[in-house]
Amino acid sequence: MIACVRTPHPSLVAAWLRSPELRRRPLVLGGYVNDRGLVGAASSQARAQGVRIGMSLNQAQQFAPDAVFEPIDEEGTARVSQLLLSTLHHLSPDVAAGDAPGCAFLKLDRLTLRWPDQSMLITTLADTVKQALSVRPAIGIGGSMFVSKLASEQAKPGSPVIVDAARTREYLATFSIDVLPLDADLHEYLELLGLRTIARLQTISRPAFRRQFGIKALDVYDLAFGIDRRSWRPFSPPVRIEASEPLEPPIDNLEALQFIARALAERVSIALRTHGLGARSMRITLAQESAPAVLIQMRFAYPVSTTGELFDGVRPRLLRATISAPLERITLRAGRLEPAYVRQPGLLVRRDGCTESIADAVARLQEEYGPTLVQRAEVHPEAAPLPDHRILWRPA
């Protein structure tokens, strides 16, 4: 079985996460009232007043004069979309992004081993998404992506729609052919033949449909029976994030190199934050003209994601790098990616995050000058009288 988890448009969720007070008001995203533009997303209150996606902002303002108009936060939208997928990915690796914004598919076969009770599984799914995005999703479950998507469109937050495999044909029979991905010609043909519902389509045999509409239209026919032949494209969180910049003409000026490195660090930081990840390691590659490339590796004590933190690690190493020829390209690659939120518990446990920052400082010093630079000592007075036995030195 496949679950389709559907949240409101990611742009709306991003706006609500940024300003929770907007939840209570009709919200239209796409631009400010006086802007020339189209509605990109609208909240349910705005849609109830007649606002539709794609209409002009002026028109939307006439339909919903009390609505809040805001531009779309592209970065926030991407972050919410990724967060939905990565949140579901924590439950099961069988996750795929849906075509519609805010829609994700999840295969439930592995999860039923952990949650044999389906209602518990659905509650867990909904709670997990609610915790991550502060919105309760609509969940539809069916035998294929197509069926589960239709079910999720009928479902409401808190009341999922579950379509058993045996009931799929009867369930789909109630829909119009508009729900099928038909091109204009095929749609027209079917209407001319009086096939306006899926129930009517199901009465035709497969060979007859193939003879009439060709082999390409069989995918649509199969969908009418709930058989979705689209390939499952699983979501996999990024393993590394890379940003690179060619240097033309090649440079040997450290000031300029720092400037470019900072811009690259910013690019890496944006990508990391979009995925809600932090990097535990970073590799700088400096491609030299007519000389081997310089590789600089660094580690961070905890996952870092901001430009400042990344550049703080990069800059001193760039300044110390032995560069023998002008540089042709600089590449920053963030590796060992981990969820960025793992930093938070440490900050909450101690009174002020001091221990975390000291541990980070010690790790940086040890990485730079060797593991024996900063040490701690343990004294065992009852041990043998030799100092080496009584005092145990170990890296801090």
Next chain:
Amino acid sequence: MPDRLQQAITVLQTRFGSAAPRPSAPPCPARPSGIAELDALTGIGGWPVGRLSLLSGTRGSGKRTLAQRSLAAATREGIAAYIDLPGRLDPEFLSRLEAQLDRLLIVRPRSLREAMASVRVLARAGVDFIVIDLPRKETAGLDSELPHLLHRMDEAECTVVLIDTPSRALPARGREMRMETDDAIRYYASLIVSLQRSAWVFGTDGDLKGLQVDATVVKNRLAAPGRRASWMVPYPVA
């Protein structure tokens, strides 16, 4: 402050500008050193926070023992670090002074540059108290590092105590090299306590119990300088 006095000060400020009387600067916060006599001697109740202090004295004057007592007291309050350039720190001695060794970071750098980088990083990270034990020689470059260090200490409210042997107490061969560094340390330090051993103290059984030190505040930017005191520094019992 009474209104009439405030009015008078305003009149004087209008007439004389910066030369007019003004309220004194707020007192500098201090970190108790763990030795009552030394706290009284500094005039502010301990080592100044966010400033550089210097414990100076000839060999055997008790400066390292005093610094380690302060370090032990600091580990009982927070995180402390000891920058052991000469490689002489004895953790067993510290544990006898009731230091919390799990809160002590011992840095053993190979060069002064490593030592100063460590101090800067640790101060910024939130270490409360740092003792830097300088080597007798090889202090070249310290004068250029100290301004950066002071800035970091001030930002991080970290107390740094330097242990140093004055160049005049060194053999003539290494003295020249140390003169410039000594001047820089003396310039940047807010508090300089000079120590001199007046006598060894032996117990009735003939064992060495400690030493009697004469301490003089040579420089003090935070209270009146020139104070003197003498007290016995006991060695911890094994």
